[in-house]
Amino acid sequence: MFYRESGDFKTSYIQDQQIFPILQDRMFVAVVAAFAFLVVPFLINDYWEKSVLLPVLIWSLAAIGLNILTGYCGQVSLGTGGFMAVGAYASYKFTTAFPELNLFIVVLLSGGVTAMVGILFGLPSLRIKGFYLAVATLASQFFLVWLFNKVPWFYNYSASGQINAPERLIAGIAVTGPNAPPWATYLFCLTFVVVFALIAKNLTRGRFGRSWMAIRDMDIAAEIIGVAPLKAKLSAFSISSFYIGIAGALFFLVYLGAVEPTEAFGIDKSFLVLFMIIIGGLGSILGSFIGAAFMFLMPVLIKNILVNGLGWSPDIVAHLILMIVGGLIMFFLIVEPHGLAQLWRVAKEKLRLWPFPH
Amino acid sequence: MQDTVREDEILLEVRNVSLSFGGVKALEDISFDIRKGEVRAIIGPNGAGKSSMLNVINGFYHPQEGEIWFDGKLRHRMKPHQVAKLGIARTFQNIALFKGMSTLDNLMTGRYTRMHANLFAQMAWVGPAQREEIEHRQKVEEIIDFLKIQSIRKTPVGKLPYGMQKRVELGRALAAESKLLLLDEPMAGMNLEEKEDMCRFVLDVNEQFGTTIALIEHDMGVVMDISNRVVVLDYGKKLADGSPDEVRSNEEVIDAYLGVSHD
Ligand SMILES: Nc1ncnc2c1ncn2[C@@H]1O[C@H](COP(=O)(O)OP(=O)(O)OP(=O)(O)O)[C@@H](O)[C@H]1O
Ligand SMILES: [Mg+2]
Numbered sequence: 001m002f003y004r005e006s007g008d009f010k011t012s013y014i015q016d017q018q019i020f021p022i023l024q025d026r027m028f029v030a031v032v033a034a035f036a037f038l039v040v041p042f043l044i045n046d047y048w049e050k051s052v053l054l055p056v057l058i059w060s061l062a063a064i065g066l067n068i069l070t071g072y073c074g075q076v077s078l079g080t081g082g083f084m085a086v087g088a089y090a091s092y093k094f095t096t097a098f099p100e101l102n103l104f105i106v107v108l109l110s111g112g113v114t115a116m117v118g119i120l121f122g123l124p125s126l127r128i129k130g131f132y133l134a135v136a137t138l139a140s141q142f143f144l145v146w147l148f149n150k151v152p153w154f155y156n157y158s159a160s161g162q163i164n165a166p167e168r169l170i171a172g173i174a175v176t177g178p179n180a181p182p183w184a185t186y187l188f189c190l191t192f193v194v195v196f197a198l199i200a201k202n203l204t205r206g207r208f209g210r211s212w213m214a215i216r217d218m219d220i221a222a223e224i225i226g227v228a229p230l231k232a233k234l235s236a237f238s239i240s241s242f243y244i245g246i247a248g249a250l251f252f253l254v255y256l257g258a259v260e261p262t263e264a265f266g267i268d269k270s271f272l273v274l275f276m277i278i279i280g281g282l283g284s285i286l287g288s289f290i291g292a293a294f295m296f297l298m299p300v301l302i303k304n305i306l307v308n309g310l311g312w313s314p315d316i317v318a319h320l321i322l323m324i325v326g327g328l329i330m331f332f333l334i335v336e337p338h339g340l341a342q343l344w345r346v347a348k349e350k351l352r353l354w355p356f357p358h
Numbered sequence: 359m360q361d362t363v364r365e366d367e368i369l370l371e372v373r374n375v376s377l378s379f380g381g382v383k384a385l386e387d388i389s390f391d392i393r394k395g396e397v398r399a400i401i402g403p404n405g406a407g408k409s410s411m412l413n414v415i416n417g418f419y420h421p422q423e424g425e426i427w428f429d430g431k432l433r434h435r436m437k438p439h440q441v442a443k444l445g446i447a448r449t450f451q452n453i454a455l456f457k458g459m460s461t462l463d464n465l466m467t468g469r470y471t472r473m474h475a476n477l478f479a480q481m482a483w484v485g486p487a488q489r490e491e492i493e494h495r496q497k498v499e500e501i502i503d504f505l506k507i508q509s510i511r512k513t514p515v516g517k518l519p520y521g522m523q524k525r526v527e528l529g530r531a532l533a534a535e536s537k538l539l540l541l542d543e544p545m546a547g548m549n550l551e552e553k554e555d556m557c558r559f560v561l562d563v564n565e566q567f568g569t570t571i572a573l574i575e576h577d578m579g580v581v582m583d584i585s586n587r588v589v590v591l592d593y594g595k596k597l598a599d600g601s602p603d604e605v606r607s608n609e610e611v612i613d614a615y616l617g618v619s620h621d
Contacts, residue, residue: 017491202480213458213463224439
């Protein structure tokens with residue numbers, strides 16, 4: 001009854017185009033943002049940082065990236081892990097070659113490098129679609145991981161073949177390395193996620209987003225309306241890869257600290273992010289967040305309850321989790337391609353009319 | 359049907375166009391022209407090559423022989439999105455809307471070639487991108503009012519009934535504000551009332567906006583009512599070309615087409 005649009009008429013197109021057209025939503029988002037930036041840094045500890053907040057933030061960014069490509073532009077990709085690796089190795093090379101370089105810039109540059117690699121591997125999309133494109137991107141996944149294992153220049157000829165994030169400071173405070181305080185790594189990631197989620201929203205609600213969705217929904221009609229498929233697809237590939245590259249850089253620099261490519265950026269990561277956007281909602285920025293949080297936290301939660309709480313065997317629980325994820329994927333693909341984000345919208349739709357449904 | 363057709367001014371001319379797919383000759387040595395401001399009908403039995411002709415005009419098919427002149431200039435081989443920039447828009451025989459997008463977004467996509475905010479402006483939204491968005495939204499709202507589709511503005515078009523989808527597709531083509539509008543069977547599959555509405559819209563577009571229209575239509579009644587001139591195709595060949603009355607009384611046309619038509 002209190003959550004609704006009525007009495008809140010849109011008198012201009014500016015108002016109609018807002019990201020959150022409903023006043024209550026805007027207030028809610030403002031409160032969440034204030035809490036995330038102003039309160040959480042004071043409460044955060046190691047456990048919350050490493051087990052919940054950083055991974056959810058970073059996976060959200062990767063999910064937004066893949067959603068731009070797959071959810072908005074309709075180009076299926078199984079190369080997410082490989083592109084994250086590009087971001088991670090680019091950030092490693094930048095920060096070891098230029099130790100003085102500001103970490104924000106390092107991460108942005110890594111995104112830029114990944115964007116260019118993304119364009120390269122996006123070229124086949126101009127010729128092939130659907131299943132065949134998915135296979136091509138799968139090949140890029142394996143090729144990239146192989147490359148980072150094989151060419152010592154990428155890991156600065158270290159004996160272990162691993163890369164390690166050196167300590168880097170921003171304004172005198174460590175953001176990478178073992179001495180980085182949780183609140184600093186958290187704020188660093190949060191800043192990237194908030195800024196780039198906003199940018200993604202802006203891109204997807206404007207001319208770029210429409211050109212991507214047009215290609216996704218009906219490429220022939222997109223062309224006759226003036227959308228060049230080359231431009232639309234490659235811009236989606238590059239921007240998507242930029243996001244995934246940033247996520248990879250943060251994943252390595254701030255979250256893991258040390259990386260072995262097969263382990264950290266394997267094909268399972270490509271699938272993980274794909275599942276995130278399917279469950280969260282294809283073609284939805286909010287869905288990327290919901291999907292990332294869900295796919296990352298659901299297993300943790302179930303493990304905590306069943307293994308630690310009820311004393312089940314970890315093996316059985318691991319299999320159970322796989323089955324739950326598999327079932328959910330099938331459910332969402334068949335019943336609700338727009339994912340949890342859509343279920344949330346429907347719930348809000350109902351709430352808007354409550355308590356008088358007619 | 360507009361009275362202000364400029365007889366002397368030709369918007370598009372097709373010269374000796376031949377198109378074949380393997381052994382199938384879809385178009386054989388076709389020539390005709392479209393004058394500025396007119397409603398030009400293309401008729402013919404199934405498989406006559408009508409849709410292929412439109413596909414040639416908007417760059418989907420590249421004819422093996424022949425020339426296309428647009429706005430007084432010889433047009434070189436072009437991709438469809440380049441043709442769109444020249445000012446040619448179209449609708450399809452089978453609806454080709456962006457099903458996952460709202461009516462509004464479909465129409466806004468129609469403005470694509472007219473929008474220019476760069477990547478960074480769009481990332482920031484506030485500023486040039488937003489100004490541009492609002493400017494084009496106003497134009498799109500005019501078209502929404504014109505087609506009387508205010509109530510489905512925010513509906514995903516996949517959920518609309520068939521007749522409405524056809525209307526939205528017309529809207530998307532109108533949003534491009536093209537010089538030439540190609541309509542491939544805009545009234546196919548519609549009931550009488552919907553057909554009448556669509557006829558009205560086509561005529562209004564022609565009269566109010568001065569848009570030149572080429573349309574394919576099977577319903578002879580409709581064709582005779584709304585077109586200035588008619589070109590008749592049959593098995594890839596041009597049978598006749600002229601005013602509706604001339605075409606209707608042409609012996610060959612009667613034999614080849616009207617004789618076998620369903621009405
Ligand atoms: N892409 C294509 N590949 C092969 N043959 C084609 C192709 N497009 C059209 N044709 C053939 O060209 C001929 C003309 O087809 P076209 O679609 O232009 O006919 P039409 O006049 O639009 O018919 P309809 O009234 O059924 O829409 C047909 O024989 C068709 O099979
Ligand atoms: Mg046809």
